[in-house]
Amino acid sequence: MQTLKSKNKGGRNIMFFSKSKVAVATQGRKRLSKTQKVLNLFEKGEPVSWKHLRNRYDLISPRAMVDKLRSKGHMIYINKSSSGTSYRLGTPTKAIIAAGIQKLYGTEYAYSA
Numbered sequence: 001m002q003t004l005k006s007k008n009k010g011g012r013n014i015m016f017f018s019k020s021k022v023a024v025a026t027q028g029r030k031r032l033s034k035t036q037k038v039l040n041l042f043e044k045g046e047p048v049s050w051k052h053l054r055n056r057y058d059l060i061s062p063r064a065m066v067d068k069l070r071s072k073g074h075m076i077y078i079n080k081s082s083s084g085t086s087y088r089l090g091t092p093t094k095a096i097i098a099a100g101i102q103k104l105y106g107t108e109y110a111y112s113a
Contacts, residue, residue: 034058038065042076042089050085062087 032040034057041048053062066076066087075096079086 035065035068039069039074042069042074042087045089047079047086047088049083050087053087 038053038057038059050062053059053065057065059065066078070076075090075092077088077090079088
C-alpha cells in the first residue's frame with residue numbers, strides 16, 4: 001500500500017507517493033500574460049493612456065507592447081494630445097487595406113478607397 005503526503009507550494013499542491021513517484025496537481029486557472037491582459041484592455045474599446053499601461057501593467061515601454069500587438073495583426077492607433085499619448089484598438093480603413101494590398105501585390109490587384 002502506498003502512502004500519500006501533500007504539500008502546498010506556491011499555489012500548487014505537490015503530492016508525494018512512496019517509492020519516489022511524484023504527482024503534481026495545479027489549482028485554479030492559469031495566469032494571463034501581460035500581452036493578453038493589455039489586449040483584453042484594448043478590446044474593451046476605450047482609449048488607454050501611456051501612463052496607465054506603464055503603471056498598471058508594469059511595462060517598461062508601452063510602445064514596445066503596442067508594436068508587438070501590431071506585429072500580430074491588431075490595428076492599434078496612437079492619439080497624441082496635450083494630456084499625453086493614448087492608444088486604441090480599431091478597424092483599418094479601406095485606404096489602409098488598399099495601401100497594403102498595393103504594397104504586397106502591386107496595382108493590378110489593389111482597389112481604390
